[in-house]
Amino acid sequence: MTTATLIAPTDVVSRPAHRDGNVLRWLAAYTSSMVGDSVYYIALSWAAVQAGSPSQAGVVMSVSALPRAILMLGGGVIADRLGPRRVVVGSDVVRCAAVLAVAALLFLTSPGLWPLAALALVFGAVDAVFVPAVGALPARVTTRDQLARVQGMRGLGIRFASVVGGPLGGLGVAVGGAAAAFALAGLLIAVSVPLLVSVRLRELPADDKAATPRGTAWSDLVAGLRYIRGHRVLAPLMLAIALGDLGFVGPLNVGLVLLADERGWGAAGMGSVLAGFGVGAGIASLLLTVRGRLPHAGRVAAFAIIAGSVAIGALAYAPSIVVAVGTALLVGLLAGLSGAMCGALLQTQADPAYLGRVTAVSSLVSLGLAPLSMPVSAAAIGAWGTGPVFVVSAAVCGLGGVVALAVRDLRRAELPK
Known part of the structure; x- marks a missing residue:
């Protein structure tokens, strides 16, 4: 593995992240x-x-969820032990090789479902270390005062990928079937490797070096959980994120499909609602990218969660598709803003040496626990209808904002200048 190039914090202090070639x-x-x-x-x-x-x-599409959920906390320890860039590069190499191998197999033969299930398992296991490392990496490529802006830039990258990835995948399937689409996916993942190798890393401060994991994997994991539990901002922030995700994921996934079917909006109408949500979330990410910092971060996150939960509840009672799209745009804007602020607070409040484990815990909630609300939401909608379930989900989501307002240290949390 290429040795990391380290730069001192003073090398990049005066350069905004969106103008820093290293960050770009x-x-x-x-x-x-x-x-x-x-x-x-x-x-x-x-x-x-x-x-x-x-x-x-x-079943094949859901296979990756199990190893990702089981291994996520251990992945955070690995990211903190080995360094986030090394883990991200290694993860991308493994994912690229696995995808290209399946693409070659599909070009040569028709092997059935088993290689697809194996590929999904590999992706899930690799994601368990990739996701925490991705969360820990920004703190090593820029300064603390730019981490909020980087969070907004990351959000824009996610929105770009969701807009471009679908059509590219469809084009690959149309041109050469699943094999061509897998090959395209592998090449796109491969592009990230030389770019990551060229990124310069900031050296950890002495205090953070002392906190780098040095014991057994279990003791390092326990130390990370103890660090989060004892932190006056991170502990309540994790609870706020968990409640927000549990109340958000169900309605905006399964619930929206059932709502569109109930109202007769059809697939086009549902797509328009999802587009409205994506536009709103993109605006929030762009705002943070341009501004770089919003004052009163804790309060902004809390009020955005509460206002977003009200919009989620109102979505079920939208009288027309136009109103539904407008409401979804508002949900996306508020959810994007609260998510970006919570992510920025995680980045800036946690010591860099713990960021892999901190990201693993927050990601476990979002990727492991929150999806469990989808079958529950579907069953509840079948029993009581969309309106009551959306309202209950909104209440659960709103509790996250209440927690953020009720805990003084989180309510008063600020992003660094």
Whole structure:
């Protein structure tokens, strides 16, 4: 593995992140990897449907969730032990090799579902270390006063990947089937590797070096959990994030599909609502990218969560598709703002030596626990209808904002200037 190039903090203090070539190389690598992920999921879903029944395809698509949830906390320890860039580069190399291997297999033969399920398992296991390392990396490529802006830039990268990845994956399938789409995904992921290798890393301060994991993996994990539990901002922030995600994921995934069907909006109407949400979230990320910092970060996050929860509840009672799209745009704007602020607070409040483990805990909530609300939401909507379930989900989401307002240290938390 290439030895990391270290730079002193003073080398980049005066340069805004969106004008820093080092940060832009990181952003290009991250965006390319995310676009590759989007193409990969299109290819996987198409190949699974072609090779098996719809129920079998659903199993293949969900296989990655289990190893990701089980291994996520351990992935945070690995990211802090080995360094986030080394883990991200290694993860991208493994994912690229796995995707290209399946692409070659599909070009040569029709192997059925087993290689697709194996690929999904590999992706889930690699994601368990990739996600915490991705969360820990920004603190090593820029200064603390630029981390909020970097969070906004990361949000823009995610929105770009979601907009571009789907059509690219569809184009790959149309031109050469699932094999071509997998090959395209592998190449996009591969692009991120040389870009990441060229990124210069900031040297950790002496205090953070002392906190770098040095014991057993278990003791390091326990130390990270103890660090979060004892932190006056991170502990309540984790609870706020968990409540927000649990109340948000169900309605905006399964619930929205059932709401569109109930109202007769059709697939086009549902797509318009999702587009409204994406535009709103993109605006929030752009705002943070341009401004770089918003004052009263804790209060802004709290009020955005509460206002967003009200908008989620109102979405179920939208009288027309136009109103629904406008409401979804508001939900996206507020959710994007609260998510960006919470992410920026995580980045700036946590010591860099703990960021892998901190990111692992927050990601476990978002990627492991929150999706469990989707089947619950579907069953509840079948029993009581969309309106009551959206309102209850909104109340759960709003509790996250209440927690943020009720805890003084989180309410008064600020982003560094």
